[in-house]
Amino acid sequence: MHRIVLLIIVLFISNEMVYGQKIAFEQDPERNVTSTYEELIDFYKKIARRDGRAKLMEVGQTDVGKPLHLLVLSADRDFDPKDIKAKGKAVMLINNGIHPGEPEGIDASMMFVRDLLLGNKLPADVVICVVPVYNVSGMLDRGTSRANQNGPVSYGFRGSRQHYDLNRDFIKSDTRNAKLFQHVFHTWDPDIFFDTHTSNGADYQYVMTLIATHPDKLSSPLSDFMQEKFTAPLYKRMEKSGIPMIPYVNTKEETPESGLVAFLETPRYSTGYAALHHTIGYMPETHMWKPYEQRVKAMYVLLNHLLAITAEEHKALVQIRRLTREAAQKQEIFPLSWKLDTDSVDTLSFLGYRAGRKASNISGAQRLFYDRQKPTAIQIPYYHHYKPDVRVKKPVAYVIPQAYDDVIALLRLNGVQMRALERDTVLEVETYYIEAYQTSRQPYEGHYLHDNVRTRSVVGGMAFYAGDWIVETDQQAVRYIIETLEPAATDSFFNWNFFDAILSQKEYFAPYIFEEEAERLLKEHPGWRDELEHEKQRDEQLRQNGRLQLDWIYKKSAYYEKGHLRYPVARLLKSP
Numbered sequence: 001m002h003r004i005v006l007l008i009i010v011l012f013i014s015n016e017m018v019y020g021q022k023i024a025f026e027q028d029p030e031r032n033v034t035s036t037y038e039e040l041i042d043f044y045k046k047i048a049r050r051d052g053r054a055k056l057m058e059v060g061q062t063d064v065g066k067p068l069h070l071l072v073l074s075a076d077r078d079f080d081p082k083d084i085k086a087k088g089k090a091v092m093l094i095n096n097g098i099h100p101g102e103p104e105g106i107d108a109s110m111m112f113v114r115d116l117l118l119g120n121k122l123p124a125d126v127v128i129c130v131v132p133v134y135n136v137s138g139m140l141d142r143g144t145s146r147a148n149q150n151g152p153v154s155y156g157f158r159g160s161r162q163h164y165d166l167n168r169d170f171i172k173s174d175t176r177n178a179k180l181f182q183h184v185f186h187t188w189d190p191d192i193f194f195d196t197h198t199s200n201g202a203d204y205q206y207v208m209t210l211i212a213t214h215p216d217k218l219s220s221p222l223s224d225f226m227q228e229k230f231t232a233p234l235y236k237r238m239e240k241s242g243i244p245m246i247p248y249v250n251t252k253e254e255t256p257e258s259g260l261v262a263f264l265e266t267p268r269y270s271t272g273y274a275a276l277h278h279t280i281g282y283m284p285e286t287h288m289w290k291p292y293e294q295r296v297k298a299m300y301v302l303l304n305h306l307l308a309i310t311a312e313e314h315k316a317l318v319q320i321r322r323l324t325r326e327a328a329q330k331q332e333i334f335p336l337s338w339k340l341d342t343d344s345v346d347t348l349s350f351l352g353y354r355a356g357r358k359a360s361n362i363s364g365a366q367r368l369f370y371d372r373q374k375p376t377a378i379q380i381p382y383y384h385h386y387k388p389d390v391r392v393k394k395p396v397a398y399v400i401p402q403a404y405d406d407v408i409a410l411l412r413l414n415g416v417q418m419r420a421l422e423r424d425t426v427l428e429v430e431t432y433y434i435e436a437y438q439t440s441r442q443p444y445e446g447h448y449l450h451d452n453v454r455t456r457s458v459v460g461g462m463a464f465y466a467g468d469w470i471v472e473t474d475q476q477a478v479r480y481i482i483e484t485l486e487p488a489a490t491d492s493f494f495n496w497n498f499f500d501a502i503l504s505q506k507e508y509f510a511p512y513i514f515e516e517e518a519e520r521l522l523k524e525h526p527g528w529r530d531e532l533e534h535e536k537q538r539d540e541q542l543r544q545n546g547r548l549q550l551d552w553i554y555k556k557s558a559y560y561e562k563g564h565l566r567y568p569v570a571r572l573l574k575s576p
């Protein structure tokens with residue numbers, strides 16, 4: 001008898017210790033502390049040990065040797081992603097600490113998970129996946145690296161172990177973390193993705209701002225569904241909870257009065273990447289200068305609203321995602337880049353602070369300041385429509401030389417189906433020649449990024465080898481395939497330097513030797529001389545420069561290599 005009572009008491013106490021466990025944030029009277037890495041992982045380990053509805057997994061080793069963890073909450077204790085999908089449940093993925101100096105989501109998720117389990121509020125039809133911290137090495141590198149942020153007292157650092165910003169790494173995937181994330185993403189195939197951040201920039205009254213996957217970039221019908229059933233209700237419910245939100249404050253000019261421009265998250269960013277796989281993505285950004293307590297609370301409340309909506313809408317959400325995938329698979333024309341439509345402008349009610357100028361005490365020069373004693377409620381322009389810029393008709397398939405191991409590995413990681421050519425063969429394909437491109441002068445995230453790519457197409461027979469890869473476009477991952485393999489796409493593999501070797505010539509000519517040969521070639525091809533004369537009339541530089549004229553002849557001749565500037569991924573226009 002005594003033993004049973006004792007056992008009950010022990011169980012009660014241990015439950016209290018786990019569920020009632022207050023996180024570091026709650027233990028601090030100022031609510032100005034965020035958990036350390038050890039506290040964070042220990043917290044989830046305890047929860048998973050005691051509650052069968054929670055499972056903590058190690059996905060693989062991050063760039064600092066410590067594992068990437070994933071906590072999964074499943075009301076019926078089923079943790080098999082295939083089963084979960086077969087049951088028609090929705091999956092919500094929460095990613096924290098991609099920028100560990102922005103830790104609200106880390107703390108809010110701990111309380112969110114604990115309170116769902118403790119209060120028995122886990123919805124039956126939503127499986128919740130939580131990445132406790134994504135940039136593990138950044139979280140370990142604790143300090144005070146955010147000068148423009150109001151607490152907590154110390155926190156992790158933005159950069160990864162190799163000083164990458166992981167929220168630019170979803171396509172180029174330079175880090176182990178990015179590859180692990182993509183594995184998680186394709187294992188769990190989230191319907192909703194939530195990536196937690198803290199803002200920088202202007203001052204205003206809102207605690208919470210929101211980047212929603214840009215509707216113009218999300219495929220139909222998911223795009224309208226997201227707007228109507230998720231984004232609009234989220235704004236309403238947050239307002240009702242006393243935490244009104246505003247779209248992420250990306251100002252047209254220096255201050256919000258100039259208007260807000262909707263943030264266009266291209267695929268290098270987390271939610272832009274999610275959009276390629278038809279996942280609704282939100283990037284909540286709390287305002288950096290509000291007290292940490294308010295920021296964590298806002299994140300917690302937003303998480304709860306998003307979960308409630310996901311539970312209410314799970315059936316329609318799962319179905320509409322399926323329809324969207326099917327529609328995209330059959331789509332023929334794909335946008336590759338987007339441009340802000342400055343002709344299309346709406347107005348937004350905005351709660352700001354009066355911005356002004358005064359003399360700097362440091363330099364004496366005029367400086368910007370926001371007067372917190374003068375809150376404003378004004379109407380401001382809101383530019384939030386993006387028009388597709390470059391578009392492309394999808395080929396039947398892409399053919400990728402097997403030599404490009406990194407490209408193949410990333411396609412596989414993203415669920416792309418492909419088959420190897422069985423024998424050496426010549427295929428009739430369209431190939432691109434890179435006609436023009438620009439390259440950043442400064443390295444950006446470990447790369448000299450290209451943009452403004454212009455191509456010229458050539459159709460003809462091209463030799464491929466057994467083991468080269470055919471990637472058909474009639475498949476689920478078509479948007480990922482097109483936006484990475486088409487060189488003109490904003491975040492294409494080409495732009496991220498995966499194919500840079502084609503941009504430099506391998507053989508050249510010595511002018512003093514080539515002179516005679518050039519003369520012979522002009523005799524052999526009388527048309528060339530006229531053509532050269534014509535070009536010289538047109539092009540001053542060519543007219544003045546003998547070396548350039550030899551180069552012109554060289555490039556017309558059989559000596560000039562075919563692979564120079566030829567983009568190696570070919571487009572198959574007809575089924576072979």
Ligand SMILES: [Zn+2]
Pocket residue numbers: 099102196197198
């Ligand atoms: Zn951030």
